[in-house]
Amino acid sequence: MPALGFLVYLVVEIAAFTAVVAWLGAIPAILLLIVSSAAGMLLLGSQWRRVGEQFRRASRGEITPGAAVADGALVGLGSLLMFVPGLVTSVVGLLMLLPPTRALFRPVLAALAARRVAKIAAAAPYRPTVIDADIVDGVVVSEWYTDERPKSGTTLELRPAATEQRNQGEPA
Template sequence: MFALFIIYVIVEVAALVAVGSAIGVLWTVLLLMAGSAVGLVLVRVQGKRVMEGLRAASRGERAPGVAVADGVLFAIGSVAMFVPGLVTSVLGILLLLPVTRWAVRPLVLLAAARWMPTVAATTSRMRPTVIDGEVVPESAGTPDGHRIIELDAQDFEKPTR
């Protein structure tokens, strides 16, 4: 994790030095401020659009995979906008634009498809086993007070969900 942070700092400093030497320090600062302003507007506008897509998916009007992929890309772009730096601002703005999300969405869906069997296998072990049954009152049973439990082969099959 520390190595990723060091790489992030090196990339951001290199980008700032390169842009600053190409267009000047004042223009670089103005570029950073403009990027933040554009990012804030995009977060607000696209946030509403992504939330509406998630609502439409919950109503069955849109494919849930597409809506969730857009939500993931929007979340990554929003977080990138709040991380200081020129490279992360550009990455954030790109992920907040609908055209870029449309282009990157198949990669997210592919990654999710590869990752989901692992998640499904892990979470299926975490689910409790449910045994269908019914509550029998204490008074039920044979005349000598013993309880009768009736079972058949179907009771031993794995329950379906």
């Protein structure tokens, strides 16, 4: 199967490059290949920073994590396609790196991921979890107590001795 995929890749790239050479000429076709690769390489750094910022925003709860993960996957795939030689892979990689066109790829990625997850879930055997444990009845306490010690060293009240003597000497 991988050999068939590689063969399809070669045929598509050769056919596309031949069509561009017939349409524009050899030198413009080579320049188009170089320019598309250079533009993609320039976009890589800024788009990875943007994806990192989306992950930070998702961790703070400002955006949904699904959008950040989808953009991360698309930027990763676009980066990979930029390193694969060929005009078609460079153009598709460039489209995955550009934010406006990346929004067009998101639903396709979500559909592929949903299909893959459904296939994995269907193949996994169901194993119910049985927990054998003792049940302890209890009361939920909603107040919190601390083990703080009293501020003074003693809890007894001491009266000065002079006050007691004055009280004894005075007639009642």
